[in-house]
Amino acid sequence: MQRGVDEFKRAIRNNHPLALLMLDVDEFKKVNDTYGHEVGDTTLHQFAAPLNAVLREIDILGRLGGEEFAVLLPNTSLEDAFVLAERIRQTIANTTFEELREALSITTSIGVTALYKNMTGIDDMLRNADTAMYQAKNGGRNRVMKFIKD
Numbered sequence: 801m802q803r804g805v806d807e808f809k810r811a812i813r814n815n816h817p818l819a820l821l822m823l824d825v826d827e828f829k830k831v832n833d834t835y836g837h838e839v840g841d842t843t844l845h846q847f848a849a850p851l852n853a854v855l856r857e858i859d860i861l862g863r864l865g866g867e868e869f870a871v872l873l874p875n876t877s878l879e880d881a882f883v884l885a886e887r888i889r890q891t892i893a894n895t896t897f898e899e900l901r902e903a904l905s906i907t908t909s910i911g912v913t914a915l916y917k918n919m920t921g922i923d924d925m926l927r928n929a930d931t932a933m934y935q936a937k938n939g940g941r942n943r944v945m946k947f948i949k950d
Contacts, residue, residue, distance in 0.1 A: 801862070801922070803860050803862075803872075804860060804862075804870075804872050804922045805921065805922050807860065807872055807874055807922075808915070808919075808921060808922045808925070810874075811874065811915055812915070816874070816875050817875060817876055817877045817878075817914065817915065818872070818873070818874060818875075818876065818914065818915040818925075819872075819873040819876040819877065819878055819880070819881030819912065819913065819914045819915070820870060820871070820872050820873065820881075820912070820913050820914075820922075820925040820926065820928075820929045821870065821871040821873065821881060821884070821885050821888070821910055821911070821912055821929065822864075822868065822869070822870050822910065822911045822926065822929035822930055822932070822933045823851075823868065823869045823870070823871070823888070823908045823909070823910050823933070824867055824868050824869075824908065824909050824910075824933055824937065825843075825844070825847060825867035825906060825907075825908055826906070826907040826908060826909055826937070826941040826942060827941070828840065828843075828866070828867040831843055831906075843897050843906065844863070844867060846895075846897050846898065847867075847869075847892065847897075847906065847908075848861065848863075848869070850888075850891045850892060850895050851869070851871065851888060851892075853891070854884065854887055854888055854891060855871065858874050858875070859871055859872065859873050859874070860872040860874075864926075870926065870929070872922075877914065878912065878913070878914035878946060881912050881914065882912050882944060882946055885910045885912050885944040886944050888908070888910065889907070889908055889910055889942065889943070889944055892906060892907060892908045893905070893906075893907050893908075893942060907941060907942035908942070909933055909936035909937040909941050909942065909943060909944075909945075910933060910936060910943075910944045910945070911928075911929040911930060911931065911932030911933030911934070911935070911936060911944075911945055911946075911947060912929065912932055912944060912945070912946045912947065913925055913928035913929040913932060913946070913947040914947075916928075916949045928947040928949075929947060931947055932945040932946060932947035933945070
C-alpha cells in the first residue's frame with residue numbers, strides 16, 4: 801500500500817498517467833470447498849505467476865486479501881490498462897493450475913480505473929476499480945470492465 805501511495809503522489813506531482821487493476825478470482829469458494837484450503841492457497845500462489853509474467857518491472861502487484869489482487873500501473877492510460885487487463889484475463893483463463901482437476905477452471909473478473917482529477921489518494925482509485933470489478937462479476941464473470949468517471 802505504501803508503494804501505491806508513493807506512486808499516486810508521484811503521478812500527481814509529475815502529471816503522469818496512472819492506472820489500477822483490481823482482480824478477483826471468480827468463484828474461488830468452489831476451489832476451497834472442493835479441494836480444501838491448502839490447495840486454495842497453492843492456487844492463489846499459482847494465480848500470481850502468470851500476472852508477473854505479463855507485468856512490467858515498474859508495475860506493482862499486491863494481494864489485497866482473500867482472492868483479491870491489485871496492480872498499479874505507473875505511466876499507463878486507462879485504455880492501455882484495459883488492453884493489459886484483457887490480456888491478463890485471457891492468460892488466466894488459459895492457464896492450467898496444477899493442483900486443480902479439469903472440472904474447475906480459474907477465471908478472473910477485473911476492474912480497471914485511471915487517475916482522475918480531484919482524487920485525493922490511492923483509496924479513491926481502489927474504490928473505483930472495485931466498483932468496476934463488481935460490474936464485471938455481476939455481468940457474468942471472466943470479463944474486464946472500466947470505471948468511467950461521469
